[in-house]
Amino acid sequence: MLNVQRGCLVLADIAGYSEYLSGVELTHCQDVLADLVGTIVAQTRGSLRLAKLEGDAVFCYGPDGTGDGSMLLALVESCYFAFMGRREHIRRNTTCQCNACRTIDRLNLKFLTHHGEYVIHQVAGSHELVGRDVVLAHRLLKNSVTEKLGFRGYALFTLASVQRYSLDPQALRMAKHADSYQDVGEVIGYVLDLEARWKEEEDRRAVYIPPGKGIELDQRELPAPPAVVWDYMTSPQKRPLWQGSDRVDQRNPRGVAGVGTQVHCYHGAMVIKEEILDFRPFRYLTFRADWGKTVGLMGTLLITMELTPAADGGHTRVSCRVVHERGLKQRLLLPFVEPRLRSVIRTVMDNLSRLLSSPPDEHN
Template identity: 45%
Template structure:
């Protein structure tokens, strides 16, 4: 039988400066560095994306979907880029090696291309490959004129079909229109986000997190599912009612993108629990203020922290901020009931996510490159001239 076309969101993450980096450096350390940062980036994108294959200095991902959660896609791409930059910085600070590869690792950067369209699967060399016009298009969009506009900064390029599938207003979110002319296909309208600017904003943004040490109480759980999957079930309005005791979640955001300042009305019949997002760090933590529909209820501040657990698992910490003295009695009154309720809800979420974990994969994903991590502590042995 012929394969049926499927709709998907495609993402290609491409390492910039790869060829120049490899020229004249110690290959064993260069390969360690590339494998390490590629591993870091890939693990931030899947899920929600599935790795189709590695393509030299790039990785090709896709997620089968007719529609895309615009906030979730942008968060996933930015989280992957931020993790890439932090990993490069951490490696540089940790290594004592003075080889060319370790000295020049900061020359590496990332660019992303995102597109939405159709594909079919075809069997090649014993594995499924993605094929179709849109698969070709997303690859052709890698060769573009964005660098001339941004001066070589990291960026993400969204095609207009991807923007429509995301259901967002690109100008309201600060994206810049860009057009590319592709042979045979014709002109393609795209939208650009400057990831270097996003990285600087991330570094400058003030942290607002209830730490474990400063919390009045910490409620902990473990779920055998990756952090991005757990995160999206905690944050996406369409997913939260599937496991939390709410009829629906009504989300309001000025720009249309979920994050700091987003207000949620968690509806319980005619009553609403009102949440405001105070800090938003996918997929690490979020901090919210919660106002219960009760007389004289104070706002309760809490952070949801999502930590790496066992391989492929997430450790969740719900950290409640210490209340003002006048609010202590109220928190004592509702605290036990909250813990009882959230424990039952997390158990439902655990069953949902861990049940999905055993589902058959759409394709056999490539193994991730394994870094030797030698460069973190040991200088390279090389015969290259100094």
């Protein structure tokens, strides 16, 4: 009997590749493609499962229960930002004058995100996803988004995925879009302009405590990829599992976690308040923290949690750095509260390390 599953279906497709391929040297363009596809796959590791590499596209899926709307959007945006960053790095640093290297900026990245049913079919020792929704997701890669909206780099979320992951198209500034297909009729979706988001991120002032600045409270390697660590650090459902809080409430201006998100962590009668100031999925986040009596009269602090993938891709180096936010009083007090801060951070990071080392079914 077929085991029908439900989940998220995500296709990341390198836009403009066919045109790019027709005018460049084959050897170099294959190197470029392998580099960019590898960047996409690395970003999805731990958050989605790789179904198949399809030439210039990556097909991934995630069974229900493996992520929420905030994580899905963080994944899509982080993949796009990593792709664009890698593309620009190749363009700026190459000394090769071949067409493949000189025209790499013609390439962009588009996503299709759908939610539906699928069956995992075993073929010759490997698995393949089949089903009507799998076919539909692939069909939707051929759409009129660029012609109608002018977007080159974008994410098209079907109505099914928007509803399943409780995404707010208006808050996220998504454009409504519809295409008709002969065999399935009209399909409605919402489109996020990722190229515009990339430019916003490039222009936005970073709030980041670099290595060597402030006080490094903890640094360690955790036994999970950056996407998984990020999920546990930012999910209000998962944070109590390792922080020891009774509950975590989160208010998100865009409907998903990001800059401006307000967090309240409840520990008995004590409430720890946080505001996210910088949010770079799977890389780092910086937040303002008011830890109340935990650090006495210290007041608010700025904390950066930075994630760096280990060479094997399956582990993550996490660094926690803190600075005082303002004033002579805070600067003088910080050395005195440092031992308490360090103890708190190391305790919760020990908890997180143990949690990530345990089987997934024990994470509840």
